[in-house]
Amino acid sequence: QVQLVESGGGLVQPGGSLRLSCAASGSFFSINDMGWYRQAPGKQRELVARISNGGTTTYADSVKGRFTISRDNAKNTVWLQMNSLKPEDTVVYYCYAEVLNGRTVYGYWGQGTQVTVSS
Numbered sequence: 001q002v003q004l005v006e007s008g009g010g011l012v013q014p015g016g017s018l019r020l021s022c023a024a025s026g027s028f029f030s031i032n033d034m035g036w037y038r039q040a041p042g043k044q045r046e047l048v049a050r051i052s053n054g055g056t057t058t059y060a061d062s063v064k065g066r067f068t069i070s071r072d073n074a075k076n077t078v079w080l081q082m083n084s085l086k087p088e089d090t091v092v093y094y095c096y097a098e099v100l101n102g103r104t105v106y107g108y109w110g111q112g113t114q115v116t117v118s119s
Contacts, residue, residue, distance in 0.1 A: 002026035002108050004095045008080075009113030016117070017083045022095030022110050024076040032098040032105060034071055034078040038091040038115075048093065049080060062088075085117040 008020040024031055035050030035058075049069035050058040057069055066085075071078040078095065095110030 001101075002028055002097075002099050002106070004097055004108055004110035006093070006095045006110040006113040009093065009115045011116045011118065012085055013119055014085060014087060014117055016085050017081070018085065018115060020080040020082065020093055020095075020113060020115075022078050022097075024097050024099070024108075028099040028101045030100045031073070031076060032100060033096075034098070035096045036069065036078070036080045037094045037096055038089075039094070040091045045094065050096075051078065082115070085115075087117050089115060090117045091115060 003025050004022050006022045008018060010018060012018050033050055033052050036048040037045050038048050039045040048060055048063055049067055051069045051071050059067060066083050068081040092112040092114050094112045097108050099106050099108055
């Protein structure tokens with residue numbers, strides 16, 4: 001019933017920028033937190049950035065000062081602006097949303113979008 005569609009990934013050189021987007025659609029009352037996670041091979045999925053419904057943000061230390069998360073509640077969309085990209089940022093990025101449906105909060109994941117930072 002709920003889909004998170006990601007876009008914006010791709011290949012960029014070190015120091016470059018990308019902007020990821022994630023749009024939620026389907027049946028829900030509202031969206032609580034939204035965020036971006038990433039997972040490298042052999043490692044746990046880790047938080048990159050998260051933003052509450054009210055706009056409070058949280059960032060991983062590794063991306064502070066380089067990445068910015070934002071959202072538009074009217075559009076049910078969250079973005080991740082990634083600047084000063086490094087090779088170690090090369091990984092699949094997953095959109096996440098906590099969706100309120102009735103009295104229950106459900107967690108949903110996007111399909112993932114590949115970010116590759118390489119010369």
